[in-house]
Amino acid sequence: MNRNNTIITVVGSFMIMIAFQNFQFMPEDLMGLQPVNESMREVHAKEILGSQYKKSMAAQKSELSDLHFKLYQEVRSQLSPQHRSKAFRLTQAILKESAQRGFDPVFVAAVIKTESRYNPLAIGDVGEIGLMQIRPETAFWIAKKYKINFSRADELKDPVKNVQIGVAYLDYLRGTFPSKAYRYIAAYNMGPRNVRKLMAQNKRPKEYPSRIFKHYKETYERLASGLVQTDAILSASN
Secondary structure, X not given: OOHXXXXXXXXXXXXXXXXXXXXXXXXXXXXXXXOOOHHHHHHHHHHHHHHHHHHOHHHOHHHHOOHHHHHHHHHHHHOOHHHHHHHHHHHHHHHHHHHHHOOOHHHHHHHHHHHHOOXXXXXXXXXXXXXXXEOHHHHHHHHHHOOOOOOOHHHHHOHHHHHHHHHHHHHHHHHHOOOOHHHHHHHHHHOHHHHHHHHHOOOOOOHHHXXXXXXXXXXXXXXXXXXXXXXXXXXXXX
């Protein structure tokens, strides 16, 4: 290889590295991320947003092309620098578990944002652990019910295991309160029994579902408008 070819190769490699750092070049075969099932995403987005769906960013399909790559950018931008190396595995888990359980992966991302602000090591006031803030007793119960391999509470600090169990629990709650997104969302925070008590009093749980809906809509706005890349760069500089 002559000197000119060597220079071209080095410069080319450097440009590819820069492109990856700025999230502008992510070949699917290299990333290995599972594409989003668009019909499944749409069904669940409509379930969550109801009559608001058509006017929401979740309905802007042209702006949401390559959503799995955009979601990776979102996840990476939200993680703190010490946890950013977990972005790929976490995105994989969100996409895989959402597809398996019939959820919009952006919804799962919104739950993570609400529960832990993307801190895999977060510990809640009553012992909740990890990204989706799951109590160990809930984790053991849902893992047994869904035949998920789980043997120690500290496994909840692993992003993949935490999302696997958290999404399974959401799936259980969704089946418990079918067709009423605000009910199973509220139950994730306050438990099914408390949601039933409110239902018996003809009351609607509002606070926690409102927080989830807020983060859900804001995440879609970033994904659809291209603001994720800017957020990622700003986050990396902090």
